[in-house]
Amino acid sequence: MESGGGAYGAPKAGGAFDLWAFLQQPQVVARICSAVFSLIVFSCIIGEGYTSDGKHKDLYCIFNHSEDTCRYGIGIGVVAFLACVFFFMVDIYFPQISSAKDRKYLVMADLAFSALWTFLWFIGFCVLTNQWSSTNPDDVRIGADSARASIAFSFFSIFSWGLLIAFALQRYRMGVQDFDQSYIDPAPGPTPPYSSYPNASHESYQQPPFTHTAENSEGYQPPPVY
Numbered sequence: 001m002e003s004g005g006g007a008y009g010a011p012k013a014g015g016a017f018d019l020w021a022f023l024q025q026p027q028v029v030a031r032i033c034s035a036v037f038s039l040i041v042f043s044c045i046i047g048e049g050y051t052s053d054g055k056h057k058d059l060y061c062i063f064n065h066s067e068d069t070c071r072y073g074i075g076i077g078v079v080a081f082l083a084c085v086f087f088f089m090v091d092i093y094f095p096q097i098s099s100a101k102d103r104k105y106l107v108m109a110d111l112a113f114s115a116l117w118t119f120l121w122f123i124g125f126c127v128l129t130n131q132w133s134s135t136n137p138d139d140v141r142i143g144a145d146s147a148r149a150s151i152a153f154s155f156f157s158i159f160s161w162g163l164l165i166a167f168a169l170q171r172y173r174m175g176v177q178d179f180d181q182s183y184i185d186p187a188p189g190p191t192p193p194y195s196s197y198p199n200a201s202h203e204s205y206q207q208p209p210f211t212h213t214a215e216n217s218e219g220y221q222p223p224p225v226y
């Protein structure tokens with residue numbers, strides 16, 4: 001099935017692009033929300049996630065002095081934001097892809113990445129919450145609101161990426177159903193008789209012109225021999 005006529009939840013290739021209709025698609029809305037949540041998480045940690053005690057110039061992570069916690073939140077946030085931008089561009093270009101196989105691979109990549117990042121956001125929310133609950137309030141001079149915001153939007157990201165899983169899975173199932181409905185096995189039939197020549201038939205057979213018939217053999221008399 002190489003024709004991508006409406007496969008995997010997208011219209012036929014070559015149609016006109018409607019920006020307003022595109023922005024109203026559920027997976028696009030969920031992807032934009034996921035990008036915004038990711039941006040808030042890593043920007044809050046980068047902006048006010050590090051502080052100092054005033055005695056030393058060295059900065060430390062406000063999440064219980066855990067550098068790994070801040071790095072984890074920044075890492076998954078940045079990668080999630082870049083992935084949202086990438087798949088957003090894929091959503092724009094997706095209706096122009098004529099190959100159903102290429103559409104399938106893109107939908108499967110979206111499904112796998114969304115599932116992985118939903119799990120990573122869940123881990124991130126648990127880690128940020130645990131480290132923040134163990135943080136000494138006296139160590140947090142600034143950035144308390146940013147820390148709480150990063151925790152909150154990490155929690156929201158779990159659901160936004162979970163929605164992306166549901167939408168990607170729906171598109172994948174639609175593609176599989178389109179393939180099953182369009183493919184029909186040929187019905188078995190009788191084997192046609194073998195013919196050595198396409199236009200040859202038994203009715204068109206004629207006797208050769210020089211064949212002796214019984215009448216010609218009876219009327220013929222050989223000359224006498226002297």
